[in-house]
Amino acid sequence: MSYGDDHIAFAAEYALGTLDAGERAQVETMMAVNKDYAAEVQAWEFRLAALNQMVGSVEPRPIVWENIRAAIDRARPRATLAPPPPVEAEVAQPAPAAQQVPAAQQAPIIADATGAHLASKARRWRSLAAILGAVAAALAAMVALEVLLPDALPDDLRPKVRIRTVEVKVPAAPPAPSSQYAALLQGRDGTAAFILTVDGATRSYTLRKIDADAEPGKSFELWLMSDKLPRASSLGVIGEANFTTRAVLASYDRDIITAATYAVTVEEAGGSRDGSPHSPPVFTGKLIETVPAGAAGQKQK
């Protein structure tokens, strides 16, 4: 979807602040469905933001912080999530430890799935973003486990594609750092649908479904969107199981992988036939590095 002068003027006025409420809502909707447009608006915001340097700072009252803390605490799930045992430490005895990790993650998520009321569902999904840290780190560690000891994982979690170990040298290209990345794929209103983790060395990805089911006759498909690539690239149809793992990212540069936006669209069953998405993104996210290259390297020793 290309945009003409009017859209550009809208983007600029949005950043300046002069649009009325209805126009602002329009721009926000357009930003949600069109990443290029969102980037245009954000470029304006970025340029104009220098003006804020001249605004004087004012300390807010202490109660403001108390209220922020209270709001965040209210959004947490009632059952506290005990952090899963760090999987790295249990590589030596892989079988029992690996069993515990997925159970600890799945228990609070599945236990909440009976909630029918939308408001409590929305709260739970927002709180999942807040606990992404514990889950993502554990999942990232699991991806490392896949790399080092794939047979240590329980059957349904074992990657369908055999993944090479990190020790395999990558010829010609600069050595890929064995870092781990995670992204929370969220809908426009913040609902969290998937956790995506990527292993920086093998470039395999794992998609963990949180709470998203495609309608009958439809499939979710994962796409990589990068301004370095001419079009969105399909990373495959997302399966029904809780985990989907693929090694298809191996053919992309690390820079593209780490900076890309990942999006889930709704396609006909079996996925898009022509290699292009046919729905606007319903869940999107970007990767953050959860385990930097140096730290990941130590796990292999």
Add this chain to the structure above:
Amino acid sequence: MLTPAELVWVIAAVAMGDEGAFERLYVATRAKLYGVVLRILRRQDLAEQVIQDTYVKVWHSAGQFNPAVSSPITWLTSIARNRAIDVLRKAGEPSVDERPSAEAVTDSADPLARREMTEELKRLLECVGRLDADRQKLVLLAYYNGWSREQLAQNFSSPVSTVKTRLRSSLMDMRECLGL
């Protein structure tokens, strides 16, 4: 005070649920954001509410911050500003007479001399400076005070349609100048 690079790491830590990092982020950035928002809303109760909403949103969406296309303080202030303007547009507008004149745009006597300006700010002010005096005021009042087209029209005793046209032409002139 945290440097931009340190803030990037703090935000990444917040994205992973690190509450200590979140508090450090708040301490490092709250006064700037509150100053910006208070300037727009002119009311402590509304400004406090917006700051609270902003940081709760930051807590939940820190994973979306992309250091490749934005800087930490820009990302934060955009969230705060957008929330403040949303509140302003929905709440209806106070009379323009209550507001300070254009000369009091910043809070100090000569901010241009007092602080060392970043390159971005210098470039931006150069681009604003190329507009004629009325358009400069239009753009700056809009940005700093969060005024709507109606309020600007009142201030300049112009029809709203003229204000809209002038805003757009100013922004398009700046677009070229800013390389957007």
